[in-house]
Amino acid sequence: MTSPLFSRCNLPGSMRQNPGGRVLTMVFFLILLLPLVGLGIDLAHAVLAGSVDIPAALLLSPRRSGLLAASIGLAAAVAGCGILIGTVFVSGLSRIPQKTLFGIFIIMVSLAAVPPYIHALTWSEVFVVLNGIIPWVPVSGWLVSFWVELMALVPIAVFLSWMAFASVDSRLVDAARLVCPDMTVFRRIILPLAAPALGAAFGFLFLISCTDYSVPSLFSADVYALDIFAQFSATNSAATAFLFALPLLLVTFGVMVTCRSGIRTLAQIPSRLFFEDHREEKVYPEWFLALQTGAAFIILIQILVLFSGLVLATGSMAAFLSSVFMARAEFSYTLLTVILAILISLPLALAGGHALKKPGTRGALAWVIVLIPLAIPAPLIGIGILPLLNLAGLSGGPAALVFPAAVAVIKFSPLAAIVLFVQIRMIDPLLFDAASVFSKNPLSSLTRVYIPLYAPGLVVSAGILGALTMAELGATLIVAPPGHATITMRIYNYLHYGASADVAGLCLMVTLLTLAGSIVSLVVLRSVYRNFREAPRQSGDTVP
């Protein structure tokens, strides 16, 4: 349950949707299945034509088994350490003033929009300098690859850990603090309660790391994802690439399904990120304080390395302005793509979030469909939907302008649906029932009850969608309409040329734009949330 789109007034709290909601849910799932349908058709053609060697693709040779094991190991190590750093760092946030906290939060979100490859290039420079001073510091290999991948994902890890801790019921924590020391409360109350969400965060980080070949290949660490692209490059067959991707897809899918049960057991009534009214400094033992300081230091280093690397590489304000001016067309098209991706995704993801909440087989099926696009390599998503768009006669016309937004919807709206699913679970169903009974009309319920209740999830989803859409490359490149390019496409094109000042200037601009977007979103969220909580006291309305 449920906004007016998703509820019937005479149903208590429940599972039924009105026709509009059902249509949205169906559209959402159909869109998510499009790449799989396209790849399935391509595979069927290839099988009928005898142009694909199915056993060779599906049977893992010792080489591919080794690669898969190494990829899983790297991704698990990156995700595990990311969550560890995020958890320790977030546990110490009560020591930080709220305004500083706000700043840290938006910096974390804005860094998430910088492509991992840019993080890697910046860190590469650091390792070269370090190697010049201390010769035993490696400049390539698994260890460097692990560290750089970890640093690239640390902003997302902190963000997700923060969300996980926000899902813990603060009343339980307050009650426990009356009788136990803070460290015991952290170990025995907070961590177990946050564990399901932290598990889900681990799953997301694992997924991102396991499907990325760009960072490991820069540091000469070969992973399974690179093998998929090598096979794709060698055969020009999406069907073959899809078959080669299946083992990785099964692994990532399995991890996400495991995490799904974690997400479903999230606590019911959370406190809210940094919008708590009462913040008390917790008393931890010195060793734990040292760990918290260490985690904060690592995050600070990451922020400094990236920003200073980008600023130094940009050179001057004139160079920065020049690179931004030259890319104005790409910025405007990126803005359009981001806006469209958010506007299309949010209603669909909201419908999807409700579908995920359903019990039994329907809910399980919804989870399976939502997790599929997350596990498919990006170019295969583009290749998968392109023939379908061609069949529909959409390519070549003005509709093609929306294609990059469409692939962003397919790739990232599942994440928005999961965030909104969590948000929906956090809302007390009685509020919706009260709105159904007492509100004057559906519009009033929508604007005064549903949107304020959904607002945190919608804003967080919009932030995630915006950042990821801006950084997307693999699928966008396949479907971008002729004459139009996103800013990430330009960054990667210039990267090859070696125009490091231009690349750094553009990355800096992307970071600043995301920073501005994050600030605006969080100010809006804060305003909506505060006024929502104050409203009943001020107006005396029956409905909150």
Place this chain on the structure above:
Amino acid sequence: MAGKNITILLAGIVLVGIIAIALLALQSDGGKRVVVVYTSVDQVYSEPIFLDFENETGIRVLAVYDVEATKTTGLVNRLIAEKDRPQADVFWSGEFSQTIVLKNEGILSSYTSPSATDIPSRYKDPENFWTGFGGRARVFLVNTDRLTPGQYPHSVYDMLDQKYPGPSVGIAYPMFGTSATHAAALYSYLGPEQTHAFFTSINNRHVRVVDGNSVVRDMVADGQLAFGLTDTDDACGAVERGSNVTIIIPDQGPGEMGAVVIPNTVALINRSQHAAEGTIFMDYLLDKKRESAMVASGWIQIPSRDLSGAACINSSGIKPIPVSYEETYSALQPAQKDLIEVFIR
């Protein structure tokens, strides 16, 4: 108060919608004559050509660029996926093997450009499905701080020489891009067994196999590598930026195999929507003046016609490897599959 804030929120959403519509309107082509060009040539080199073409002909170029990071799985696969409903009019590639892939997939249309009459026939497809012109060569970029002139490598076999520690030498993954084309030429010239042994030795002695030719260039330029195999455009870029590097064209001595030279290729797409504009663009691109302009801009170092080459290397009399484009193409897929087994593990 809550109602007021929600009204503001809804107004904000409507405003964002209006901005989206305005941006959509701004992206419109306004009914101009257009030509759609898919190109794997770096934007910094191809965009000025497109702008000049637009200024001279009034035909707007709608370009789609490839990027190195997609490991040559971008544009060519997009063209294959669009085969039944092509969106591109012209494919302009920085090399030839992917163009031959497209020819064999039935995606190209035959066209003989009058601008290409002075281009030697070895640069052209016998059935005129594509036309080649000046391009690049595969060369060594050497860091002059790390090696003295007497130590400079002169053959690709020097990458196996024990006097150069493996990790001080670099190549890009030979399964992708022009490195794959180079590997395919070696497979064709030396035969599969000998080339397999060559690359296995490279892998065994821990030569740095990196993410792309631009990475080889950067690593040689900043001294991480003593030398590396890369393309002339990358190598000349490092020279022009003032790095302490020099360029060596490999295997030019008597009895040596010669260097791999990779021309640009351009082709018309079969059943394209703007075929007339496509031929106009091809004629414009294949004109000698444009080749000269691309030599000046740094994209072409080995011209196909009687033009002075790039300043950064002496390309006159360069000895190419005696392998035809078709032979290289035929060796490409088996070479890639073999090298995946050697290098990705």
